[in-house]
Amino acid sequence: MIDKQSPMPIYFQLERSLRSQIENNTLKPGDLLPSEREYAEQLDISRMTVRQAITNLVNEGLLTRQKGRGTFVAEQKLEQKLSGLTSFTEDMKVRGMNPANTLLSFELVPAETKVAERLHLKQHTPVYEIKRIRLADDVPMALETVYISANLVKGLTEAITASSLYRYIEEDLGLQIGHAVQSMEAAIVNEQERAHLLVQKGAPVLLIERNTFLKDGTPLEYVKSSYRADRYKFTIDINR
Ligand code: GLP
Structure with a gap:
């Protein structure tokens, strides 16, 4: 795994070897890695x-460090195509995963400025505000x-709201759902x-953020969601 005569830095050789063990599934998602000390002793290199x-593989998202437990092989990210206007339930079913929801709140509230604007409603028109944790195979x-x-x-x-x-x-x-305008940006989790x-x-x-419209152009929903970036990656087909 390590060739000390090689001009390639040793950390880089180890990183490459671990990456290929993850790619060819010798190291599987959820596996606990030997400790830094064990690797160092086994390979006769420094900690x-x-x-x-x-650290490089943790930063890349292939490994995760858990305080007091060790370093694990990260779960593979779900790849989500951005080409179709699908629901969470549909997306999970297509993958053979089991969708579930934990309802955090379900309220009828007066639309505040931004919500009213997005839904083309007068301010303070009653809207449902539904907060859910979306789970796939029991993982949020x-x-x-x-x-x-x-x-x-x-x-x-x-x-x-417990289902779709x-x-x-x-x-x-x-009602016929037509199209949506969606934006995506990176952030760090807040406490909630x-x-x-x-x-x-x-x-x-x-x-x-998704603003969805019915086929006749009526705004249907305004949705704000935070997806785990360690579990999700989005792909899109682009043509020239
Ligand atoms: C996705 C979309 C939401 C939509 C939801 C409906 O999560 N981002 O805009 O409201 O799907 O999901 P379901 O039909 O599973 O309740």
Whole structure:
């Protein structure tokens, strides 16, 4: 694994070797790595060198350090295509994963300025504010707040939000979802997100805002969500 005669720095050789063990699945997601001391002794190299290789892989997201427990191989990220207007439930089912929601709050509130603007409503029109943790195979993936006009989406209940909102809107209400405008930006978790997403302080998240419209152009929802950047990556097809 290490060739001390090689002009290639030793930390780099170790980093490359660990990366290929992760890629070819010799080291699997969730595996506990030997300690820095063990690697150092086994390979007869310094702990500083081991630490450098491991830190680089932690920064790349291939390994995670857990305080007092050690260094683990990170879970593979879910790859999400950005080409279709899909719901969380649909996305998880396509992958063969089990979607679930933890409802944090479900309230009828007067639309404040930004929400009213996004939903093309007069300020203080009643809107549902629904906060959910979205889970895949019991792992929290995203924290999501949906604002939806109460006059448009009638009969919404807490029970409905426990499964799929889009299913209710399309199948039960017969409304036709048309398109959405979505933005994405990087951030560091805040305290509320950290508690619900079960990530460490300072963990990265992807903030996604979606404004969805019905086929006839009526604004349907304004959604703010924080996706775990350690579990999600988004891909998009682009043409020239
Ligand atoms: C995704 C979208 C949201 C949408 C939700 C509906 O998470 N980002 O804008 O409200 O899906 O999901 P479901 O139908 O599973 O409730």
